[in-house]
Amino acid sequence: MKVGINLRYLQRTITGIERATIEVINALVKLEDDLTLMGYITNRAFADLEIENTLFNCHKLEIKKSTLFHEDIGSRLYWDMVQLGKKVSCDNVDLFWGPSFSIPISIKCPSIVTIHDLAYEYFPKAYTPAMRLWLKIIPKISVLKSTRILTISENSKKDIIKFLNVESDRIDVVSWACNANFRFMPENKNVFQKILNYYGINAPYILTVSQISPRKNLDTLINAFALLKKNPSFLHKLVIVGNNGWLYSSIYEIVKREGLANEVIFTGVIPDNDLIAIYNMADLFIFPSLYEGFGLPVLEAMSCGLPVICSNTSSLPEVVGNAGILFPPKDIYSLVNAVLGLLENPWLYKDLRERGLIKASEYSWEFTAKQIIKIFYDLRKYNHTATRH
Numbered sequence: 001m002k003v004g005i006n007l008r009y010l011q012r013t014i015t016g017i018e019r020a021t022i023e024v025i026n027a028l029v030k031l032e033d034d035l036t037l038m039g040y041i042t043n044r045a046f047a048d049l050e051i052e053n054t055l056f057n058c059h060k061l062e063i064k065k066s067t068l069f070h071e072d073i074g075s076r077l078y079w080d081m082v083q084l085g086k087k088v089s090c091d092n093v094d095l096f097w098g099p100s101f102s103i104p105i106s107i108k109c110p111s112i113v114t115i116h117d118l119a120y121e122y123f124p125k126a127y128t129p130a131m132r133l134w135l136k137i138i139p140k141i142s143v144l145k146s147t148r149i150l151t152i153s154e155n156s157k158k159d160i161i162k163f164l165n166v167e168s169d170r171i172d173v174v175s176w177a178c179n180a181n182f183r184f185m186p187e188n189k190n191v192f193q194k195i196l197n198y199y200g201i202n203a204p205y206i207l208t209v210s211q212i213s214p215r216k217n218l219d220t221l222i223n224a225f226a227l228l229k230k231n232p233s234f235l236h237k238l239v240i241v242g243n244n245g246w247l248y249s250s251i252y253e254i255v256k257r258e259g260l261a262n263e264v265i266f267t268g269v270i271p272d273n274d275l276i277a278i279y280n281m282a283d284l285f286i287f288p289s290l291y292e293g294f295g296l297p298v299l300e301a302m303s304c305g306l307p308v309i310c311s312n313t314s315s316l317p318e319v320v321g322n323a324g325i326l327f328p329p330k331d332i333y334s335l336v337n338a339v340l341g342l343l344e345n346p347w348l349y350k351d352l353r354e355r356g357l358i359k360a361s362e363y364s365w366e367f368t369a370k371q372i373i374k375i376f377y378d379l380r381k382y383n384h385t386a387t388r389h
Contacts, residue, residue: 001036001095003093005039011041015243027366031369039055039062040065044068077138085106093109095111095112095380101138113139115149116152117151117152119215119292121163143166151293152176156294172371176299176368179365183303184303185276195277199267200265203237205238209297209300213244221288222254227333228339239267241270275300284339287310287311290329293315306353307356308325310325322359325341
């Protein structure tokens, strides 16, 4: 079976959606011999050379490149919705998968679109005006055009039904997982400490992994951290791993206003090997996001044996289950109490670490890929049956 995939999104700065797409592709080609993937990209450079190397060295992934004439949103929209469809039609694929919110309007073969979340419906101001317009139009067109819809949590499925007016039986929930390299490795502390030294982390710390943007609610986390630091015996620093997103400057302003410039460490985006070390060496993980389609960093943290405190919104209770502490995302004092309660209670700390490791073991990219392969074959079978009739 020949499956076309829009991989243009992998050429931009890598975040959760892009990382998940790479993991799914790697799992798919390992599992299924009768599967050829045709990945469509533009002639533009990759933001991440490691991703580019991964794609071009994947033995059952054929890369198809076509010209993107300009980098403006109009040109990208034309490439995604029109130009790509023409290219796919020429290649006679059996089905097409759009892993990031869109499929071409001219697509002729059976198609699947992944809608990861509808955060833009709840927090439109967290996006640039151009991105808001894109998200308001393109997913709606794509779900109408697609044969089936994938999403990554039951919460996102509910939102798709609500906002995009899609029938429940057209939607398949296929959860994300995290790379198997993300695991609890207490025996590697000496090696990991050298990595921490590189990033200037030389004290106990609380960790969050998040893009710096309004929806991630880092202002609540920093304000809670400021309250914790008023106690001279609270020695932890706060480490924030992630890139600057839309409207990020207010976060740095809060850090400066609260006099926390020497207490909050911004690492930017870092390689996975370094991230694994930083997860393993942290004392706890906080994820205060206002809305997530899944919440991959939470799963990564649990996989690395890190007790989790996260907001009680959207998909996060679904992902964490009973393996973490949940709090209302705008309640600073609840977050402060959760941090102190966890750090001051060794029994609870150990219990949440063990629960998190068990919960994380329920997810794997192999299982995710098996579900997607079944959907691919069911869709092809349905199409052949419909064609004969």
